[in-house]
Amino acid sequence: MKVLVVGSGGREHALCWAIKRSPLCDRLYCAPGNAGIAEVAECVAIGAEDVDGILRFAKDNAIDFVVVGPEGPLVLGLVDKLEAAGIKAFGPSAAAAELEGSKGFMKDLLAKYGVPTAFYQRFTDADAAKAYVRQHGAPIVVKADGLAAGKGVTVARSEEEAFAAIDEALVGGRFGSAGAEIVVEEFLDGEEVSFFALVDGATAxxxxxxxxxxxxGDGDTGPNTGGMGAYSPAPVLTPDLEARVMREIVEPTVRGLAAEGRPFKGVLFGGLMIVRGADGKPVPKTLEFNVRFGDPECQTLMARFKSDVLAALLASRDGTLKPEDVQWHDAAALCVVMAAQGYPGDYLKNTEIRGLTEANAVEGATVFHAGTKADGGRVLATGGRVLGVTATAPTVREAQARAYQAVDRIQWPEGFCRRDIGWRAVER
Structure with missing residues (x-):
């Protein structure tokens, strides 16, 4: 098969790295890709949200299967256009992708189908939203309805902070149309975990x-980012809790989307909060749904994936998914994100990164590129999150040690990372 992966981040590098190993893959392209992806795929200079450009390339090059990485092109209907042209694609339709494209839609769907989540209300009027905040008090969460590049959520510790977030979205227009409506919801206190399921329209x-x-920052300090590191599996999600998540959250959501005439195909990514119930026992609640792999979680999942990734993604698209399509290595995986100085604010660009070969030589380690470009024989940092240094080992503690060993071989004075990725699992 000729396969095209859409995107340019660490998630897409991990997907390309895994797909390249499939015996079903004869030729692999990535649009637009990055310096690391160029080592495993042919990079094509087409932006991930250039839906017409990607469609044209797929037609002209007789692409058999397109794997869409980021949420933007999914919400824009890339999968719909490819499928209409007779090209198989992995990912949800635009109608199903609204699960991530509109937080209000997602919350209404969960409420309708009895999926546990925080109580909430939708607002377009700032005064009404503030009255709701006064009624419920702080802490409380304010979210822009649409896609805001991960910047649209405020966990307000005081009513004043919530009011400022409301004004920023509804009065100041900081998020443009994505913030023309907001969701104000209950603050859930617990341990957050990411959970992923492959879905073929009916089966999850x-x-x-x-x-x-x-x-x-270390110790979970400082502003929120797109993610500074991840590990898999997460010990907080015991086998009993995982079964409960499937039964109470994933399966009702999949049934609900089908009943609404929006059958979901692709990867369903639940951002969950594990809270304590009245009896003191852990209870999973849904913070949000995303309609694609997480980044940097995808890097750890692909490192642990034992089955043929391409075959599993195809089965999701074809409606033939079976549990045996998904097998895992027993090892744990941990990813440390290296970011450019200044991130998540204004960050340095076009600085040179050395030592990547030495880092990749660490046992069990793979350096996935996110924001990089090749400049002759040099690799330059172009994004905020730049590298995902990933390692596998029998335990999270050992994977952590290997990942930081690889990090320490990278020569990039203008970059930084957290030094405590995996601390919860190691502490356990």
Whole structure:
């Protein structure tokens, strides 16, 4: 098969790396890709959200299967257009992708089909939203309805902070049309976990759990980011809790989307909060749904994936998914994100990274590229999150040691990372 992966981040590098190993893959392209992806795929200079450009390339090059990485092109209907042209694609339709494209739609769907989540209300009027905040008090969460590049969520510790977030979205227009409506919801206190399932429209097969680290600094301090590291599996999600997540969250959501005439195909990514019930026992609740692999969680999942990834993604698209399509290595995987100085604010660009070959030589380690470009024989940092240094080992503690050993071989003075990725699992 000729396969095209859409995207340019660490998630897409991990997907390309895994797909390349499939005996079904004869030729692999990535649009637009990055310096690391160029080592395993042919990079094509087409932006991930250039739907017409990707469609044209897929037709002109007789692409058999397109794997869409980021949420943007999914919400824009890339899968619909490819399928209409007779090209198989992995990912949900635009109608099903609204699960991530609109937080209000997602919350209404969960409420309708009895999926446990935080109580909430939708607002377009700032005064009404503030009255709701006064009624419920802080802490409380304010979310822009649409896609805001991970920047649209405020966990407000005071009513004043919530009011400022409301004004920023509804009065100041910080998020444009994505913030023309907001969701104000209950603050859930617990341990956050990412859970993934492959879905073929009707059947959902659990993938694995992972835990992301959103805050920029050690000890979960500083502003939130797109993710500074992850590990899989997450010990907080026991086998009993995982079965409960499938039964109470994933399966009702999949049934609900089908009943609404929006059957979901692709990867369903649940951001969950494990809270304590009245009896003191852990209870999973849904913070949000995403309609694609997480980044950096995808790097850890692909490192642990034992089955043929391409065959599993095809089965999801074809409606033939079976539990045996998904097999895992017993090893744990841990990914440390290296970011450019200044991230998540204004960050340095076009600085040179050395030592990548030496880092990749560490046993069990793979350096996935996110924001990089090749410049002759040099690799330059072009994004905020730049590398995902990933390692596998029998335990999270050993995977952590290997990942940081690889990090320490990378020569990039203008970069930084957290030094405590995996601390919860190691502490356990």
């Amino acid at each position: 097969v659990p993938l694995a759990s992972a835990q992301d680290h959103k805050a920029v």
